Amino acid sequence: MLRYMARRLLILLLSLFVAAIVLFVLLRLLPGDPANALVGVGATPEQIAAAQAQIGSDQPLAVQFVTYLGDLARFDLGKSFVSRAPVIEEISRRLSVTLPLTLAAFLLSMLIAIPLGILAAVKSERWYGLLLSVVSQVGIAVPVFWLGVLLVYVFALNLRLLPSGGFPLRGYGDPARAVTSMVLPVLTIALIMSASLMRYVRAATLEVLGSDFLRTARALGESRTGALMRHGLRNAAVPVISVLGIELSTTFLGAVVVEQVFSLPGMGSMLLLGIQQRDYPNIQGVLIISTLLVLLTGFLADLLQRVLDPRLRKEARR
Amino acid sequence: MSDLLTVRDLRLSTPDKVLVQDLSFSIAAGERFGLIGESGSGKSLTSLAVTGLLAPGLRAEGSVELAGTQVIGAPERRLVGLRGNAVATVFQEPLTALDPLMPLGRQIAGPVRRRLKREGAETSGAAVRAEVMALLEQVRMPDPARLIGAYPHEVSGGQRQRVAIAMALACRPRLLIADEPTTALDVTTQAEIVRLITSLVDELGIALLFISHDLAVVGQVAERVMVMRHGRAVESGPALQVLTQPQDDYTRNLVAAARRFDAALEGQG
Secondary structure, eight states, X not given: OHHHHHHHHHHHHHHHHHHHHHHHHHHHHSSSOHHHHHHOTTOOHHHHHHXXXXXXXXXXXXXXXXXXXXXXXXXXXXXOTTTOSBHHHHHHHHHHHHHHHHHHHHHHHHHHHHHHHHHHHHTTTSHHHHHHHHXXXXXXXXXXXXXXXXXXXXXXXXXXXXOSSOOOTTGGGSHHHHHHHHHHHHHHHHHHHHHHHHHHHHHHHHHHHTSHHHHHXXXXXXXXXXXXXXXXXXXXXXXXXXXXXXXXXXXXXXXXXXXXXTTOOSHHHHHXXXXXXXXXXXXXXXXXXXXXXXXXXXXXXXXXXXXXXXXHHHHHHO | OOOSEEEEEEEEEETTEEEEEEEEEEEOTTOEEEEEEOTTSSHHHHHHHHHTOOOTTOEEEEEXXXXXXXXXXXXXXXXXXXXXXXXEEEOSOHHHHSOTTSOHHHHHHHHHHHHHHHTTOOOOHHHHHHHXXXXXXXXXXXXXXXXXXXOGGGSOHHHHHHHHHHHHXXXXXXXXXXXXXXTTSOHHHHHHHHHHHHHHHHHHTXXXXXXXXXXXXXXXXXXXXXXXXXXXXXXXXXXXXXXXXOOSHHHHHHHHHHHHHHHHHHHHO
């Protein structure tokens, strides 16, 4: 298990390295010099040259690349072209919005989707079991921004219960406002996620309900519910965990849209702003940290599956 | 004394097909009964009907009386009380019949704990563990101490089937249903498992419903047999008589085919 973890971590670091290279190359394939964007349309050649010198875009690409990798190896994401502030500072400020948003939505979606998915499977022959799977099908088709706007319309404009968007300037220094401004975005993401997650939970539970080992347990006097609790949940959890990992990553990346709908100062808006301003270090920083988080999520999901399923552990030992 | 299991005019059907019909047989307490038939003849369905574990889409009619309780149409709660207590089943494929994610010891402990509770006995961890070890000894499991921590995929097919038998015995049922318990095993292991089941049911006074397509195996195990084909009984009677002097054409063909197969094997060996 330890050797497996070490190997996986090594692969993770290599993937991250490759992603960083691809990112650098893709951004430099864009035409023009970012210094132009920095100084504006009417700038003199001297001003442009000064800007180039400041952000280092006057250096040959190879030199820029080596500097970039060298900084990265020391966990330094560089400085923003625009604000000259270290990228990592801006990212940690943004993450303090995006991470709680994603994690809260993720937890809420599990709380909704796991019990409902199991119910939809156990009662698949009843009308409400059927209704649940129809609702989840429909839910999958609903676009995130549309649901977000709908929730704003109902809860912010009509009922006036919650703010329609924004985030307090003082951040968590104003805890009540910070939390209330998170409610609608969290709900938006969680509902969309629940729809697809519920389908997976239902499918995994149905599979387990039809399994031989559940029949064995029942043939030896265990009740249907008892057998499902004792043998079913753990078995159904294994495939669901890999889906959970993917859902968490998707939510994190999908936060871009929700942050726009609710004007939240998170990673998504930082990325969009970075692209508008051609602020390469900021773009690189956001994408590298996002990649890292996605890779870590996959790694954790994998590990958790191995803890649950001894057959996977055996394969890993080989 | 009345029979432990009485099946009368059993009919099993899906909305568009009749799978079993006009089936009647009975098993006395402590008796060993064999159900023979090719795959698709309805023997496994019959055993599931006895335990009330038919798939939801299947309709059962007729009468199945097990230990004085009518199984057909009975509410699930009454069936749960019957399973384990009156009847336990060993299935064909021990790899899928056991929970892949649970150590074998804990899997045996499940029915052990239920039975101890049923009998009003102590259900402490130590009492359950002692009983699990005793059961593993009873099914002649080599190295039981190591086995209780192992997972199904880590032991052999024969050992898995021994665990499945131990789980069924843990219930102390009055009827043991063995549904093709040796089909998934190699020939040597088959013989061991058959001997084990026969000697255990005799020792413990448990009635046996042994289901197989293999005439020779059923001949070894059962006192009385019934041959099924296309969902109907074609012949039944004492095992010796049916297997040596079959009256029905189908049974005659089966016996003849089995003899030819044995002769061919011996000719090669």
